[in-house]
Amino acid sequence: MDLFKRYIPVLFLLAVVVSIQLVTHFTETSFYLTQLTMSAYYSVVVIGLCVLMGYGGQISLGHAGFFAIGGYLAGVLTTHNLLAFKDYGIVAFLNKIGLLIDGQSLYGETLLTVHPWAACIVAVLTAGVIALAIGGPVLKLKGHYLAMATLGFGIIIFRIALASPYFGEADGISEVPGFKLLPGIEVSGSFGDRVLNYYIAWGMVIIAVLLLLNLIHSRVGRALRSIHGAEEAANAMGVNTSRYKLYIFILSALFAALAGVFVTHYNGGIGPSEAGVMKSVRYVAIVAVGGMANIWGALIMGIVLNFLSLRGVFGSYDDAVFGVILVIIMLFAPEGILKINPWQRIKSLSALFMKQKEEEDSVEN
Amino acid sequence: MALLEIQNLNRYFGGLHAVNSVSFAVEPGMIKAVIGPNGAGKTTLFNLIAGNLPANSGTIYFNNTRINGRKPYQIAGLGLSRTYQNIKLFHGMTALENVMLGRHIRSKAGFISGMLNLPWTWPEEKLIKQKAMEYLDLLGVADCAEVEISNLSFGQQRGVEFARALATEPTLLLLDEPAAGLNIYETAEIGRLITKIRATGVTILLVEHDMSLVMDISDEIVVLSFGEKIAEDLPHNIQKNEEVIRIYLGDEDN
Numbered sequence: 001m002d003l004f005k006r007y008i009p010v011l012f013l014l015a016v017v018v019s020i021q022l023v024t025h026f027t028e029t030s031f032y033l034t035q036l037t038m039s040a041y042y043s044v045v046v047i048g049l050c051v052l053m054g055y056g057g058q059i060s061l062g063h064a065g066f067f068a069i070g071g072y073l074a075g076v077l078t079t080h081n082l083l084a085f086k087d088y089g090i091v092a093f094l095n096k097i098g099l100l101i102d103g104q105s106l107y108g109e110t111l112l113t114v115h116p117w118a119a120c121i122v123a124v125l126t127a128g129v130i131a132l133a134i135g136g137p138v139l140k141l142k143g144h145y146l147a148m149a150t151l152g153f154g155i156i157i158f159r160i161a162l163a164s165p166y167f168g169e170a171d172g173i174s175e176v177p178g179f180k181l182l183p184g185i186e187v188s189g190s191f192g193d194r195v196l197n198y199y200i201a202w203g204m205v206i207i208a209v210l211l212l213l214n215l216i217h218s219r220v221g222r223a224l225r226s227i228h229g230a231e232e233a234a235n236a237m238g239v240n241t242s243r244y245k246l247y248i249f250i251l252s253a254l255f256a257a258l259a260g261v262f263v264t265h266y267n268g269g270i271g272p273s274e275a276g277v278m279k280s281v282r283y284v285a286i287v288a289v290g291g292m293a294n295i296w297g298a299l300i301m302g303i304v305l306n307f308l309s310l311r312g313v314f315g316s317y318d319d320a321v322f323g324v325i326l327v328i329i330m331l332f333a334p335e336g337i338l339k340i341n342p343w344q345r346i347k348s349l350s351a352l353f354m355k356q357k358e359e360e361d362s363v364e365n
Numbered sequence: 366m367a368l369l370e371i372q373n374l375n376r377y378f379g380g381l382h383a384v385n386s387v388s389f390a391v392e393p394g395m396i397k398a399v400i401g402p403n404g405a406g407k408t409t410l411f412n413l414i415a416g417n418l419p420a421n422s423g424t425i426y427f428n429n430t431r432i433n434g435r436k437p438y439q440i441a442g443l444g445l446s447r448t449y450q451n452i453k454l455f456h457g458m459t460a461l462e463n464v465m466l467g468r469h470i471r472s473k474a475g476f477i478s479g480m481l482n483l484p485w486t487w488p489e490e491k492l493i494k495q496k497a498m499e500y501l502d503l504l505g506v507a508d509c510a511e512v513e514i515s516n517l518s519f520g521q522q523r524g525v526e527f528a529r530a531l532a533t534e535p536t537l538l539l540l541d542e543p544a545a546g547l548n549i550y551e552t553a554e555i556g557r558l559i560t561k562i563r564a565t566g567v568t569i570l571l572v573e574h575d576m577s578l579v580m581d582i583s584d585e586i587v588v589l590s591f592g593e594k595i596a597e598d599l600p601h602n603i604q605k606n607e608e609v610i611r612i613y614l615g616d617e618d619n
Binding site for chain 2: 212233240251
């Protein structure tokens with residue numbers, strides 16, 4: 001019964017995803033799918049951060065950094081031409097075991113680059129290792145201090161992306177090839193793959209939601225929530241609080257990095273703005289609007305706000321809008337504008353209805 | 366050896382000698398109370414035992430294991446559980462979930478198996494829930510199970526906190542002023558409850574201000590004053606101890 005209750009909204013989400021695609025197909029507005037795909041990837045970052053913030057009670061203003069680590073590494077590894085080093089030991093070895101692939105640049109030049117799968121794994125693992133390395137010391141901090149430290153991390157990644165010629169400086173990385181997940185299934189921005197990519201992105205969201213929903217309803221999830229509720233008492237009950245905080249920090253960083261990898265392949269490139277502090281603030285703002293400890297709220301707001309932003313509704317005031325949203329939410333609705341869990345709402349309404357009906361029945365009898 | 370053995374424990378806060386060479390032992394199965402005026406170092410002593418504060422010197426043995434220097438969660442894992450003077454429950458969670466957390470050290474589903482919701486975790490989760498309900502029932506707060514903790518009365522919260530501590534199945538339970546903020550009926554109720562818990566084989570060490578409760582239920586009493594142990598005896602001897610009377614009521618000349 002509990003499981004049923006947990007997974008019903010996921011099925012509902014699946015139905016919504018399919019129906020949106022069908023609607024755009026029949027109304028010939030499938031250009032919306034591009035922004036919906038991007039929003040889906042950003043929402044993966046948001047729901048990962050939601051579990052860190054809302055359930056684990058730890059803030060991070062550096063998640064755009066993890067997103068950028070994933071995106072940039074995938075971008076660099078799949079575009080950097082290794083042809084000149086073909087006969088050198090390590091490159092030759094990688095080539096031999098099939099981790100490199102041949103390709104052609106836009107100008108017909110022969111390329112030898114890292115296979116997207118290998119690049120993806122390297123990118124995500126690197127983000128995980130960095131999260132492990134900085135999470136250890138940083139998560140000892142609390143509140144503002146933790147926010148400042150993670151902010152500092154975000155700025156470092158941003159400056160590295162902006163300054164390093166390997167990462168294309170202000171131009172970022174372009175001409176990133178598609179990512180063939182399976183034969184016939186490729187993450188790429190090409191027009192013909194639009195519908196496919198919409199489903200890839202949403203498939204990733206659904207898997208992420210399922211994993212996180214399971215997690216927060218498990219023994220470990222309970223321990224995470226207890227850390228948020230009263231860390232000292234959680235520790236006294238035998239919860240290794242620092243380890244759990246670190247795990248959830250790494251998990252959310254892995255989600256961000258994976259989203260970064262996919263967005264980079266989808267867009268065919270990545271720029272330093274993806275690593276910017278304002279991006280991190282945006283993710284935090286969206287989690288706050290969604291109601292902190294509410295994966296569904298974070299997901300819905302993640303889709304809506306990112307979609308509006310990507311459609312250019314906020315114009316040049318994009319970052320300002322998210323800043324204002326954060327301030328307003330903190331002031332007036334610290335529990336988010338979707339405070340009420342829609343499922344509980346439906347349940348309580350139906351309970352009310354049943355009760356009324358019972359009362360009517362008893363009057364009749 | 367005693368269940369809990371404290372030897373020459375010292376703790377300073379700057380120039381304040383909060384716990385001054387305190388030594389005593391708690392035998393298995395007894396209810397031992399620590400009393401003393403405000404600022405005597407009782408809560409500090411508890412925090413030293415539970416691992417929330419490091420001691421400056423001295424040793425604490427629990428079940429023949431030296432526990433000072435260990436982290437609170439490690440000490441909890443050895444079978445020592447506690448409650449707090451100002452109740453520390455997990456807000457944003459229901460009473461049942463709070464007590465379910467008490468089962469944390471008695472269960473083992475990990476990060477990955479939780480995330481994948483692997484079938485072998487289901488019976489464990491069911492057992493956790495069932496056990497938690499039993500403890501809520503034992504404390505008479507079973508009907509608050511689904512209520513978020515902030516919506517409970519003070520007395521009910523105390524009950525939930527007790528249930529959570531018991532759910533860890535401790536061998537030693539530290540109670541920090543269990544009767545604080547309770548009226549005389551509730552205090553008497555807590556007293557009966559503590560004796561009931563002891564009857565299940567749990568050893569209890571408590572800090573308490575309420576003398577009637579302490580005299581009623583404890584087997585032995587340790588008296589602290591300004592960080593020093595000034596007496597350790599049976600309750601009726603403590604009542605007659607001149608030094609104890611002096612620190613509580615003052616000298617006749619003053």
